Amino acid sequence: MQKNPFEDAYYKQRPKEKSYDVRGEYFRDQTAIIHSMPFRRLKHKTQVFFAPNNDHVCTRIEHVMHVASIAATICKGLNKANPDMWDLDAELAYAIGLSHDLGHAPFGHAGESALSEMLPVGTVFMHELNGLRVVDKLANEGRGLNLTYAVRDGVICHNGESFEQEIFPDTDERDLNSIVDRSHNPLTYEGCIVRFADKVAYLGRDIEDAVIAGFIKDSDVPKKLRSELGHSNGQIINRLVKDVIQTSCESGSIKFSDERHELILSLKNFNYNVIYNHKEIIRYKKFGVNIIRGC
Known part of the structure; x- marks a missing residue:
């Protein structure tokens, strides 16, 4: 059985203790996230295309x-494919997925670049680190969302820039506020799965x-990609999800096949x-950067 490095109680601890609730810890986190102001603001935040006037074009809230x-x-x-190997918590993964981009800047990665220019030399704005700041300190009028450790860990360690083939949870007990870069893996398999799901969700x-x-x-789109991954976003998601499940059942890690x-x-x-x-995306990015610089 592939288990997370620590006992459940470690992952379910919160910055401030809460009384018992019938919903369970991670479903409770989900409701805290979707009722929060930072989550609502995702509906107007850029995924790739700036201020789309077509309702069918993805914004950040749809992505999460x-x-x-x-x-x-x-x-x-x-869990279904190999119950002897896996006993994953889908509610935890869902909560991490909902919250993983709460720290994103306006105008997507162009906004990150603009904010980085305003920081001291050698420092860059990372939406993962800002995500922890949002859920701990900025949301709920400065009181934070008081989420479980596992969800907070998944937020700060989701690393949207990584494209590794295989991932295991880190095993070091750590203070999340000490994390200052993207070198850390999540401390749960569920958090690792969200890292893969992030790429599966947006590439197609x-x-x-x-x-x-x-x-x-x-x-x-190159013919090989269309024929082997699929002609639609739905086909791409379906084939990659099935691949992760099959390969991970064989490897005991969260893994894509070589192919x-x-x-x-x-x-x-x-x-x-x-x-x-x-060229149009670059032009839009310049608009976004100029807006942030002018604030």
Whole structure:
């Protein structure tokens, strides 16, 4: 049985003790997150495309819902596929998914870059670190959301920039406020799953949105990627989720197969070269940067 490094009580501790609640610890976290002001603000925060006037183009709030759903699905799939190896908490994964991007700046990664320019030399703005600041200190009029350690750990360690093939939880007991970079893995398998779900959620969806927005055509996507990963966002999600479940049951880690991981890296490179660096996206990014600089 693959177990998280620490006992459940360690992961369920909160900054401030709460009385018993019928919902359970992680479902309780979910409700705290979705009723919070930082979560509501995600509906107007950029995923890739700035201020879309098409309701079918993804914003940040839709992205986190996708991540939460995919992460919970992977947990349930692993539990069912190999109950002797896995006993994952889908509610924990869902809560981490909902909250993982609460610290994102306005205008997506362009906003992160603009904020980094305002910080001391050698310091960069990281939305993961800001996410912990949001849930601990800024939300709820400065009182924080008082989330469990496991969810807070998943937020600060979700590392949206990593594309590793395989991941295990870290095993070091740590103060989350001491984390200052992206070098740490989550302390739970559920947090590791959210890291994978993040990529599964946005790689295909960003292509779908780029087509809807008229930036690219379906035929621009390399034939190998379309034939092996899928022609739609739904197909891409389905094939990658199944791959993670099958491969992780064989490895005892959270892992993509060699073949799928290679395709993921190819898809990432396509998205960066053709979508994220599209001349219109770059133009929009400049608008966002100028707004932040002018604040």
